[in-house]
Amino acid sequence: MKVDVVTPEQAQATTSVQQNSSSETVSQMLVQHTQKIVINNGCIGCGKCVATARNTFAMQGSRAQVISQEYIQSASVQDAIAHCPVSAITIIEA
Numbered sequence: 001m002k003v004d005v006v007t008p009e010q011a012q013a014t015t016s017v018q019q020n021s022s023s024e025t026v027s028q029m030l031v032q033h034t035q036k037i038v039i040n041n042g043c044i045g046c047g048k049c050v051a052t053a054r055n056t057f058a059m060q061g062s063r064a065q066v067i068s069q070e071y072i073q074s075a076s077v078q079d080a081i082a083h084c085p086v087s088a089i090t091i092i093e094a
């Protein structure tokens with residue numbers, strides 16, 4: 001079985017093509033796959049992100065973890081990022 005590997009640069013180029021053909025849903029999906037939510041070691045385990053975006057964050061012991069990347073562009077994830085008291089949540093280019 002052949003598997004195509006796409007670099008982030010190729011994904012961005014594909015996103016531009018898709019936007020030009022007015023397929024916003026496909027381009028949003030590509031953006032989701034080139035970005036990733038991460039929690040750094042500064043997490044103090046307050047649980048605010050879990051309370052704000054339960055479908056994306058969960059507590060594991062005394063720290064939060066990301067359980068899904070599916071809702072990366074949702075308002076709840078943006079709220080969680082904005083309200084983390086130690087700014088431990090970021091979105092990186094994957």
Ligand code: SF4
Pocket residue numbers: 039042043044045046047048049050063064083084085086087088089
């Ligand atoms: S809101 Fe920030 S500090 Fe609180 S649990 Fe989530 S990542 Fe950790």
